[in-house]
Amino acid sequence: MGGGKENRHTPGLEHWSLAVKDGKALEKEWRTEIPIPRGGPHRACIVANDRLFVIGGQEGDFMAKPGSPIFKCSRRNEVVYGDVYMLDSEMKKWEVLSPMPKPDSHIECAWVIVNNSIIITGGTTEKHPETKRMMLVGEVFKFDLASLKWSVIGKLPFRVKTTLTGFYDGYLYFTSGQRDRGPDNPQPRKVIAEMWRTKLSL
Template sequence: MLRSTGKHSFTKSTVIFSLVCLLGIALTVDVFWATRSSSSSSVYSSIASNWPREESHVVVLPKAANDTDSEETVDDKANRVPQRLLSATFADIPAPELEWEQMPSAPVPRLDGSAVQIKDLLYVFSGYGTLDYVHSHVDIYNFTDNTWSGRLEAPKDMANSHLGVATDGRYVYVVAGQSGPQCRTPPTSNTFVLDTETEKWERFAPLPAPRYAPATQIWKGRLHVMGGSKENRHTPGTDHWSIAVKDGKAIEKEWRNETPVPRGGPHRACVAVGDELYVIGGQEGDFMPKPGSPNYKCSRRNEVVYGDVYMLDSEMKWTVLAPMPKPNSHIECSWFLWNNSIIIMGGTTEKHPVNKRMILVGEVFRFQLDTKQWSVIGRLPYRVKTTLAAFWDGWMYFTSGQRDRGPDNPQPKKVVREMWRTKLKL
């Protein structure tokens, strides 16, 4: 009986002791886990609070489905944040809506074409019809009667796209560029002059070196050519040359070396106003032909789009001014002067940070020459690059270029020939 009672007492004590031990272990594990989670959360919060953030627009996007780390642990997956912060320089900027009116379309669609305006006439040069077909002529639009009223054939050995163009009000200087379709290399150094009164072409002094899409302008009696891409189509050039011109002819025997542009590259606007010459936007790098491709088929390369603005003064010194509201390229003929301002329409900006696709621009920008400040004054009917801009009798016009895929997709798609206008009210 005693043995029986003692055995029962021992068993009960053992059970109680075991339960107490298990409870202690559970409490210890729980405290440890809570401490670990708190520490992990604190570390994450510390790191997240120190992530750099753009002062401009910020967009939150879901983590891409294929954007994973093969060495990710179970704990990493449990604590993974399903979103990330991305710079939104590629996003549309809020802008006033403008009332656009569609005008007669150009005779052909154009990408990477060029244009100059002389009084009430817009001369539209060459460009791609498609990547496999390039134009070799000039179409002329008459703003007085709003019709496409003329066509001129270009010289056979004049480039077809990525031209540098400038006019003195009668003569049009057409400088360098790319001959042929796709991403043909090397560029040309050939230069020509069109007399718009006689509609005759003449050869002009070739550039010291071939260039794609150089910034080109007539300033203080000299034809200035700078930047662009070098012979491989990708490497930015910073060279700056000028030559004195009069009545469509060079009055010097050779080009003169000038102060190099601070940043090289193609697809930028170049504007002369009084004693100042402005170079606006552009990019470093461009598509190149695939190695060994007999047709120079284009191969994607890394491009850096920027919104830099440089001003050259009468002492031939460059000054850095306020940048554009967003990085912008493909705007070499997308500008005009109005009311002491430079107006720029469309272009391309930084590539999308997730899918790396090209992003088109749909804003209309204004640079006030007195304050040297930028503003956004409107929106185009669609986003478009290498559009050709003009201004006549209170109306702002644009034609041609490559437009977006729709309001919700800013990637480039169709090469267009449409002409649009809106009344400019500022």
């Protein structure tokens, strides 16, 4: 749902659904659903408690140069946001919820549901106001599905974007992604392969 148009830069508002059961499609064609209020890629799309949540993301992205034989892209203006939307169980109306504690993008797989809360790790936020460089996120965010409120519950060992997050046997895990250049430099640098974990009690 959402994402970008064919040029990767123009935000998409489209939203489709397909009924499935036991891993098999129950319909032959996708259904067009109510459009998302704000389009863009790199967001978290989560189903919890029979509700669909769309969290964070950005408008704009690298744009392909027409005719480039090596598929070169050029940077365009990107707007990272922390908007949160919830679709009701009847799939008829989007509700605007409290935004994230800070704008956050590149969190497609950086989330997990733990004890009726959504946990999100890392991501990217607004660019540096002077250098205009991308800045990574190092916080661990919690969205309480009962109160629909956000909080910051911890920090990662370093800032990281596009990481994979999981929860097992009382531990919060994250692995892979692209980390920062160091404690004093939030710009992205090294792509990582290691896995980290911490005890998490909610």
